[in-house]
Amino acid sequence: MNMKWLEQWFEKIEPKGKMSWLGSTYEAFHTFAFTPKTVTRSGSHLRDAVDMKRSIIILVIALLPALLFGMWNIGYQTSTATGAGWGWFYCWWFGFVRMLPMIVVSYVVGLFIEFAFAQVRHHEVNEGFLATGLIIPMIVPVTTPLWQLALAVAFAVIIGKEVFGGSGMNFLNPALVARAFLFFSYPTHMSGDKVWIASGMWHNDAIAGATPMGELATGMNPSASALSMLLGNIPGSAGETSVVAIAIGAVLLLLTGIASWRIMLSVFIGGGAMGLLFNLIGYNEYMQLPFYYHFLMGGFAFGAVFxxxxxxxxxxxxxxxxxxxxxxxxFAVLLRVCNPAYPEGMMLSILFMNCMAPLIDHLVVNSNIKMRAKRGKEAAK
Amino acid sequence: MKNTDLIKLPFSKNNPILVQVLGVCSCLAVTAQLKPAFVMAISVTVVVALANLIISLMRNTIPPRIRIIVQLVVVSTLVVLVDQVLKAYVYDVSKQLSVFVGLIITNCIVMGRLEAFAMVQKPWPSLLDGIGNGLGYSVILIVLGAVRELFGSGSLWGFPVMEKLGLYRIGYENNGLMIMPPMALILVGLIIWWHRSKNKELCEQ
Structure with a gap:
């Protein structure tokens, strides 16, 4: 692709003199178009050998299978619930039309705030929101009103990120802050069985249809089979239903080394171990649920991978x-099984461990220092 | 310090909540609605002012080693009085405030002003200092109470503002997070943010 014309055009409009207050905005678009040859030197990517822009773009690509499948599934659920019997492409188109406004609102609100803060504080615009802004619509029910989504995105970007100094300084995952805000602010739109299936393309009512976790929380066994939970043609937020689509994204993230395989693997081990422990106790039906069901239901896989x-x-x-x-x-499995007030434990469990992460690092580093000091003393003897 | 400053400073550069960061606990607990927040604000102001005055009058006779106990006796007497008055005249609000009226005893603003000011100052400035700090606390409480009731329950002092404006008909909904204490903490944080940006000299380095 010949980018010369674009480069010349950028040079022409570079803000100088009176217009130089627009510097950050110009810089953001300029570097977005021309991937820098250098490694960025500040913020979250300090520890990384690649530029943050590239890792975020790969993350966005990894999200696409889950997103595209989620769009089809939105249409499929409505088609099944209303008995319309649409073809696969119309199902996808229906979901696309439903999802597009959410994605646009999320990006416009979030990026506007990011640019405003970057401009006021005279620092570069970070790319982190490109992923966050896509994740947020994928983890909320499709019938979430757009103004509530906009409010949640604004809250997440300002309170979850910018007050701590922007991308790389936030200690909570901004996408989960947005979801937590919606969950506690407008609980009737975020859980229960009347939010997951859109009734039509242009109006925002919902058709009743419970997720497997919703059924379990009310004491029923999930009506969907393990296979359809794996494939993902069950009610749920757009991104979370299909474990297969998430797995494709996970492979990409692991191959490129963007995501840590240790974290991904250990989340599943931790959830599985807790599930097995509950199987041993076997007090109620939820505890007797086979442990791998926890991986397939709700946002467990999506949370673990992304x-x-x-x-x-x-x-x-x-x-x-x-x-x-x-x-x-x-914690995610513990919350699911033991706390009927919160049908899905993944969000709260990740947010809680986000808070604990610095403490864990502190303890690990300190115990390492102590161990090595001891070894040094023994060697000196 | 001039006497007028004793009233003025707690509103701006020496606000008990925003700058001294005292009394945050009660300001998270009682501000879900405007009415209890207002009653709480008045109660604390009365207790701080009178406790400051009484301790200041007694300050030369209090042995330093037992001064905290003497202060506590004075404060708890006043709190019991306030509690009885509330029960007599605004019983429903008193029910809503429940334990938090009694907990005025442990409100850091009260003890803080007694220790820092009333123990070493004459009665008149002490009374003014108590009133000033009480009102500085009240302002924040009332702002929080108004914002949280307006967006959390859609009303102000029980009057259904949002319903009268017809907002529910166009899809507006009350924000459940607003009536939870965490949101009060975030709101206090936002007020402190705004306040610090107006008073740069207060920023910690």
């Missing part, structure tokens, strides 16, 4: 990553 591995908010040390991941999985 949210727990967020390099900014996760633990940084290798040993810390294991502890961090194990506890996320264990």
């Amino acid at each position: 949210m727990a591995t967020d390099p900014v908010t996760a633990a940084q040390t290798n040993c810390g990553k294991w502890i961090y991941g194990l506890l996320i999985g264990a």
Whole structure:
């Protein structure tokens, strides 16, 4: 692709003199078009050998299978619930039309705030929101009103990120902050059985249809089979239903080394171990549920692959990553089974461990220092 | 320090909540609605002012080693009085405030002003200092109470503002997070942010 014309055009409009206050905005678009040859030197990517822009773009690509499948599934669920019997492309088109406004609102609101803060504080615009802005519409029900989504995105970007200094300084995952805001602010739109299936393309009513986790929370066994939970043609948020689509994204993230395999693996080990422990107790039907069901239901897989591995908010040390991941999985299953008020435990468990990550790192580093000091003393003897 | 400053400073550069960061606990707990927040604000102001005055009058006779106990006796007497008055005249609000009226005893603003000011100052400035700090606390409480009730329950002092404006008909909904204490903490944080940006000299390095 010949980019020369674009480069010349950029040179022409470079803000100088009176217009130089627009510098950050110009810089953001300029570097977006021309991937820098250098490695960025500040913020979250300090520890990384690649530029943040590239890792975020790969993350966005990894999200696409889940997103595209989620769009089809939105249409499929409506088609099944209304008995319309649409073809696969019309199902996808229906979901696309439903999802597009959410994605646009999320990006416009979030990027506007990011640019405003970058401009006021005279720092460069970070690319982190390109992924966050796509994840947020994927983890909320499709019938979420757009103004509530906009409010949640604004809250997440300002309170979850910018007050701490922007991308790389936030200790909570901004996408989960947005979801938590919606969950506690407008609970009737975020859980229950009347939010997951859109009734039509242009109006925002919902058709009743419970997710497997919703059914379990009310004491029923899930009506969907393990296979359809794996494939993902069940009611749920757009991104979370299909474990297969998430797995494709996970492979890409692991091959490129963007996400930590330690965290991903340990979340599943932690969740599985907790599930097995509950199987041993076997007090009620939820506890007797086979442990692998926890991987297939709700946002467990999506959280483990795309949210727990967020390099900014996760633990940084290798040993810390294991502890961090194990506890996320264990707490998520614990919350699901033992707390009927919160049908899905993944969000709260990741947010909780986000808060604990610095403490874990501190303990790991300190115990390492102590161990080596002891070894040094023994060697000196 | 001039006497007028004793009233003025707690509103701006020496606000008990925004700058001294005292009394945050009660300001998270009682501000879900405007009415209890207002009653709480008045109660604390009365207790701080009178406790400051009484301790200041007694300050030369209090042995330093037992001064905290003496202060506590004075404060708890006043709190019991306030509690009885509330129960007599605004019983429903008193029910809503429940334990938090009694907990005025442990409100850091009260003890803080007694220790820092009333123990070493004359009665008149002490009374003014108590009133000033009480009102500085009240302002924040009332702002929080108004914002949280307006967006959390859609009303102000029980009057259904949002319903009268017809917002529910066009799809507006009350924000459940607003009536939870965490949001009060975030709101206090936002007020402190705004306040610090107006008073740069207060920023910690």
